[in-house]
Amino acid sequence: MTTILRHVLRPLQPRSGPENSEGGFNLIEVLIASAVMTVIVGGVASIMLAMQQVGNRAVSGENASTTARAGLLQLQRDLQGANPLVAWTSTVTSYANELQLDLGPTGGTQQTITWSCSSGTLWRDIGTAAGTGVPEVTGVTNCGSTSNPVFSYFDPQGTSLLANPNSVTSAVVTACSVRIQGFVHVTAGANTTPFSESVSTRLANWQQGIQPCP
Numbered sequence: 001m002t003t004i005l006r007h008v009l010r011p012l013q014p015r016s017g018p019e020n021s022e023g024g025f026n027l028i029e030v031l032i033a034s035a036v037m038t039v040i041v042g043g044v045a046s047i048m049l050a051m052q053q054v055g056n057r058a059v060s061g062e063n064a065s066t067t068a069r070a071g072l073l074q075l076q077r078d079l080q081g082a083n084p085l086v087a088w089t090s091t092v093t094s095y096a097n098e099l100q101l102d103l104g105p106t107g108g109t110q111q112t113i114t115w116s117c118s119s120g121t122l123w124r125d126i127g128t129a130a131g132t133g134v135p136e137v138t139g140v141t142n143c144g145s146t147s148n149p150v151f152s153y154f155d156p157q158g159t160s161l162l163a164n165p166n167s168v169t170s171a172v173v174t175a176c177s178v179r180i181q182g183f184v185h186v187t188a189g190a191n192t193t194p195f196s197e198s199v200s201t202r203l204a205n206w207q208q209g210i211q212p213c214p
Helices: 002-012 027-080 092-096 170-176
Strands: 082-086 098-103 111-118 121-126 134-138 151-154 179-186 195-202
Touching (some): 027 082, 027 134, 027 179, 082 170, 092 098, 134 179
Antiparallel strands (some): 082 098, 111 121, 151 179
């Protein structure tokens, strides 16, 4: 910028001689210099603002990705301790967006945990109520999706139990799931790149031969 100002002001140096014996700048020269400086400062300010906006979007995207990973890690911890999953509804398709599980020993003190996805938010609730507790992940765009469900359930053969919802019951889904996948597609806001996070967890307390699996 110093070089630019030097070139701008060089023609405006005080003149000597009979035309301007007192030296100094005339009004037109001052106005021209002011206009040039305004354009330069405005251009620099625009560049700095654009860089700040790009930086803010990058930070927002990174924060959203970190939050999504943390939420799914909490889901993974809950699933690993599930003992057992809970058959909470007879509507099989609802399992794509909600699941319930009991934490704690069988026959002992247990706590029901409800995970649900609705209105763009993945929730974790203590108890059987859905969507009233802790919002684990926001900006989720696949709540209610049939092609990319939030929760997918797999039997011992690796078959998705929700692939043919009319052929299974909620009891089969909860009793025969040996692995559950949590998947979220997230957008951090306008002008940010959407991203996906997933976690696949094998249920540690599932016991082969006890469940009435097909």
